[in-house]
Amino acid sequence: MVAPLRIGLAGLGTVGGGVVRLLDLHGARLAERCGRAIVVAGVSARDRAKAAGLPLGGAQWHDDCIDLARRPDIDVVVELIGGSDGPARALVQTALANGKHVVTANKALLAHHGVELARLADENNVALNFEASVAGGIPIVKALREGLAGNRLSRIYGILNGTSNFILTAMSKTGRAFGDVLAEAQALGYAEADPSFDIDGVDAAHKLSLLASLAFGTEVDFGAVHVEGIRHVAAADIAYARELGYRIKLLGLARVTPHGVEARVHPCLVPVDAAIAHVDGVYNAVVAEGDFVDQQMFQGRGAGAGPTASAVVADLIDIAHGLRLSPFGVPTAALARLPASPMAQRMGCYYLRLQVVDRPGVIADIAAILRDESVSIESLLQRGRAPGEGVPVAIVTHEAEEAALSRTLQRIAHIDAVLEAPVLIRIESFTAS
Amino acid sequence: MVAPLRIGLAGLGTVGGGVVRLLDLHGARLAERCGRAIVVAGVSARDRAKAAGLPLGGAQWHDDCIDLARRPDIDVVVELIGGSDGPARALVQTALANGKHVVTANKALLAHHGVELARLADENNVALNFEASVAGGIPIVKALREGLAGNRLSRIYGILNGTSNFILTAMSKTGRAFGDVLAEAQALGYAEADPSFDIDGVDAAHKLSLLASLAFGTEVDFGAVHVEGIRHVAAADIAYARELGYRIKLLGLARVTPHGVEARVHPCLVPVDAAIAHVDGVYNAVVAEGDFVDQQMFQGRGAGAGPTASAVVADLIDIAHGLRLSPFGVPTAALARLPASPMAQRMGCYYLRLQVVDRPGVIADIAAILRDESVSIESLLQRGRAPGEGVPVAIVTHEAEEAALSRTLQRIAHIDAVLEAPVLIRIESFTAS
Numbered sequence: 001m002v003a004p005l006r007i008g009l010a011g012l013g014t015v016g017g018g019v020v021r022l023l024d025l026h027g028a029r030l031a032e033r034c035g036r037a038i039v040v041a042g043v044s045a046r047d048r049a050k051a052a053g054l055p056l057g058g059a060q061w062h063d064d065c066i067d068l069a070r071r072p073d074i075d076v077v078v079e080l081i082g083g084s085d086g087p088a089r090a091l092v093q094t095a096l097a098n099g100k101h102v103v104t105a106n107k108a109l110l111a112h113h114g115v116e117l118a119r120l121a122d123e124n125n126v127a128l129n130f131e132a133s134v135a136g137g138i139p140i141v142k143a144l145r146e147g148l149a150g151n152r153l154s155r156i157y158g159i160l161n162g163t164s165n166f167i168l169t170a171m172s173k174t175g176r177a178f179g180d181v182l183a184e185a186q187a188l189g190y191a192e193a194d195p196s197f198d199i200d201g202v203d204a205a206h207k208l209s210l211l212a213s214l215a216f217g218t219e220v221d222f223g224a225v226h227v228e229g230i231r232h233v234a235a236a237d238i239a240y241a242r243e244l245g246y247r248i249k250l251l252g253l254a255r256v257t258p259h260g261v262e263a264r265v266h267p268c269l270v271p272v273d274a275a276i277a278h279v280d281g282v283y284n285a286v287v288a289e290g291d292f293v294d295q296q297m298f299q300g301r302g303a304g305a306g307p308t309a310s311a312v313v314a315d316l317i318d319i320a321h322g323l324r325l326s327p328f329g330v331p332t333a334a335l336a337r338l339p340a341s342p343m344a345q346r347m348g349c350y351y352l353r354l355q356v357v358d359r360p361g362v363i364a365d366i367a368a369i370l371r372d373e374s375v376s377i378e379s380l381l382q383r384g385r386a387p388g389e390g391v392p393v394a395i396v397t398h399e400a401e402e403a404a405l406s407r408t409l410q411r412i413a414h415i416d417a418v419l420e421a422p423v424l425i426r427i428e429s430f431t432a433s
Numbered sequence: 434m435v436a437p438l439r440i441g442l443a444g445l446g447t448v449g450g451g452v453v454r455l456l457d458l459h460g461a462r463l464a465e466r467c468g469r470a471i472v473v474a475g476v477s478a479r480d481r482a483k484a485a486g487l488p489l490g491g492a493q494w495h496d497d498c499i500d501l502a503r504r505p506d507i508d509v510v511v512e513l514i515g516g517s518d519g520p521a522r523a524l525v526q527t528a529l530a531n532g533k534h535v536v537t538a539n540k541a542l543l544a545h546h547g548v549e550l551a552r553l554a555d556e557n558n559v560a561l562n563f564e565a566s567v568a569g570g571i572p573i574v575k576a577l578r579e580g581l582a583g584n585r586l587s588r589i590y591g592i593l594n595g596t597s598n599f600i601l602t603a604m605s606k607t608g609r610a611f612g613d614v615l616a617e618a619q620a621l622g623y624a625e626a627d628p629s630f631d632i633d634g635v636d637a638a639h640k641l642s643l644l645a646s647l648a649f650g651t652e653v654d655f656g657a658v659h660v661e662g663i664r665h666v667a668a669a670d671i672a673y674a675r676e677l678g679y680r681i682k683l684l685g686l687a688r689v690t691p692h693g694v695e696a697r698v699h700p701c702l703v704p705v706d707a708a709i710a711h712v713d714g715v716y717n718a719v720v721a722e723g724d725f726v727d728q729q730m731f732q733g734r735g736a737g738a739g740p741t742a743s744a745v746v747a748d749l750i751d752i753a754h755g756l757r758l759s760p761f762g763v764p765t766a767a768l769a770r771l772p773a774s775p776m777a778q779r780m781g782c783y784y785l786r787l788q789v790v791d792r793p794g795v796i797a798d799i800a801a802i803l804r805d806e807s808v809s810i811e812s813l814l815q816r817g818r819a820p821g822e823g824v825p826v827a828i829v830t831h832e833a834e835e836a837a838l839s840r841t842l843q844r845i846a847h848i849d850a851v852l853e854a855p856v857l858i859r860i861e862s863f864t865a866s
Contacts, residue, residue: 142580301726314581322755
């Protein structure tokens with residue numbers, strides 16, 4: 001048997017604790033599988049109390065996590081601190097520069113500094129593995145980097161944030177309002193006290209930027225991701241969507257267009273017969289489309305101690321097996337730099353909801369604007385009557401260019417009888433990619 | 434750049450042609466990704482005409498495929514001949530014994546001789562990769578062997594045969610009879626002229642035996658798989674299932690019980706809200722349940738030139754990267770030999786359909802037998818009246834032991850008023866595993 005793989009673990013929160021427990025519980029199985037033991041040689045955390053009660057064996061405590069990256073007897077640094085800068089970044093940089101493999105669950109760090117860190121990993125011939133940073137326990141990084149690597153991938157999309165999906169699912173099942181459901185999710189621990197990263201789409205955008213790089217062989221470009229969250233999704237939208245044969249999901253979508261990489265996170269109406277429409281609650285799902293493999297969907301829990309620990313340990317197993325790939329699948333120097341495809345050029349169908357005064361002529365005014373902008377109406381629903389007062393109107397368009405929709409919305413917002421800012425939600429039908 | 438990986442390809446049917454086309458189309462991308470080219474150095478097929486029109490470059494033709502396993506300049510033999518014995522088996526044995534890696538799509542070969550061949554691979558320190566043999570392009574072998582390897586897996590199940598799923602889906606969508614839909618599937622090329630392997634569950638059982646070995650670290654044991662096909666599923670069953678909140682799917686299921694490994698392929702009623710109920714047409718799906726990762730579902734095309742070629746090439750990429758794992762994830766000598774858990778001990782709910790004479794007292798007789806065998810009725814549907822003639826009755830039971838159901842069915846079949854052999858379909862609700 002080969003010498004053990006010795007790891008230094010920084011961060012003993014939910015995920016770090018899960019990793020320690022997994023390695024303790026399945027140590028013998030893993031040693032048999034890998035031909036060598038995986039041993040926690042050192043740990044560090046903000047608060048030493050975090051180590052209490054964990055089966056840490058003979059692991060040495062370090063007040064300063066950077067020490068893990070400097071210990072000559074440590075082979076792999078596992079970074080579970082979080083945050084795009086600060087100690088996490090310093091630790092990963094130092095570890096890579098010192099010739100140590102790194103396993104991280106830190107999507108923010110990689111979304112912001114992925115190319116620089118991947119280059120450092122390549123230069124030092126070490127692995128920088130980040131399975132746990134996208135879609136929890138789903139082995140999607142491995143699937144893109146290895147399992148589907150024979151394909152040219154044309155599109156990747158998915159439900160990448162469990163908190164948002166939990167909220168949208170609960171709104172859909174109960175008819176309740178966004179704020180109500182968010183408060184409940186916070187009480188249940190499914191949403192943070194400051195939920196902005198999750199519900200404003202930032203977390204999903206971090207993950208999408210990594211998936212796009214893996215899928216298309218392009219440099220990670222978080223700044224190019226168009227990001228919208230779910231705060232503006234109303235119970236009325238979910239009800240209309242249902243009536244029209246759709247569900248509303250917060251998706252991250254990326255594809256290569258003739259203009260560059262189109263990467264966007266926003267709520268979408270998805271057809272009820274699409275598999276992803278049925279991925280509910282805290283589940284995540286990722287769909288990848290390749291020229292040979294056609295469409296693949298991967299579904300599982302996107303967060304939590306167990307699934308995330310499973311992904312961290314899978315990365316460790318690869319390192320124990322001696323597998324070292326460039327972080328984004330191709331040598332970092334070979335990653336392409338493509339421009340961001342402008343959202344204004346997105347072609348697709350749209351759902352609009354307007355709050356208008358219920359009086360003759362209003363619909364005609366709106367329809368005229370749509371006609372002027374060459375946006376044709378697929379369906380229009382006006383439910384309920386309240387003469388002289390506000391009523392909601394839902395419109396679904398045929399395929400149109402986003403720029404035309406933007407102009408349309410601006411003009412509609414100026415009609416006196418339109419009482420609130422119009423709501424626009426894109427429709428994704430997942431046809432030709 | 435390292436020397437090219439030189440492959441010898443045996444079999445130039447649909448899949449072999451797909452592999453050649455993929456390697457030709459994406460050769461440059463793959464060389465960049467792997468740090469070395471993947472080159473087809475030799476080919477063999479039953480009929481030399483198969484090579485015509487394929488971009489085979491300078492690959493040498495061999496009348497006898499065994500020559501590929503003997504050529505000193507070949508690193509990997511790709512076996513796409515098929516069949517559990519004969520030339521496929523001889524080729525794979527010779528290649529492994531000669532220290533060549535093997536990539537195969539041959540589920541029958543591995544279901545019957547997997548342990549022996551895996552041992553040979555281990556002894557010769559070569560890879561025996563078979564991603565393409567299970568669920569087409571879905572990287573499920575990799576997921577089990579690597580991505581989820583940190584987990585103790587408790588259960589694995591899935592839709593493993595696209596032909597059967599196509600037929601059941603078409604029956605469900607159109608209400609047509611099995612024979613009608615089979616004939617259509619044959620005309621469309623989705624079913625073979627002799628469809629037995631697909632519709633009698635054998636193909637799914639081959640795949641399930643491999644998945645069980647990968648998931649549980651046990652020796653492949655095809656003989657221990659309980660196999661039933663879909664010939665007895667009637668349009669009436671599909672209609673009743675729908676009314677009761679279920680769909681009918683041909684599933685392969687395996688789990689470890691206190692009695693050993695339970696592995697079975699048969700039609701199942703699955704709840705309409707289970708994700709797998711919505712995997713339709715020629716799609717495959719595999720669900721794996723692990724102690725840390727919870728439930729994961731993988732979904733994609735289970736057959737066809739493109740998806741299968743994608744899987745074959747993924748295996749080649751792993752070899753090009755220098756990754757060599759034991760075929761079933763742990764050293765073959767360490768695979769456990771567990772007994773087959775008897776079907777008679779299966780606990781679960783059951784759907785029964787009886788054709789009975791429509792006259793008073795018949796249902797009472799049937800109910801008495803169920804009561805005597807301690808099988809309790811969850812629901813009973815008798816639709817339509819035809820006094821004195823045959824009418825169908827559908828019964829759903831609460832949880833019971835399979836042995837009790839077997840006795841029940843035998844006794845019911847002896848009632849005079851029961852006109853046909855009762856149909857039994859197991860209900861799988863995927864709760865506690």
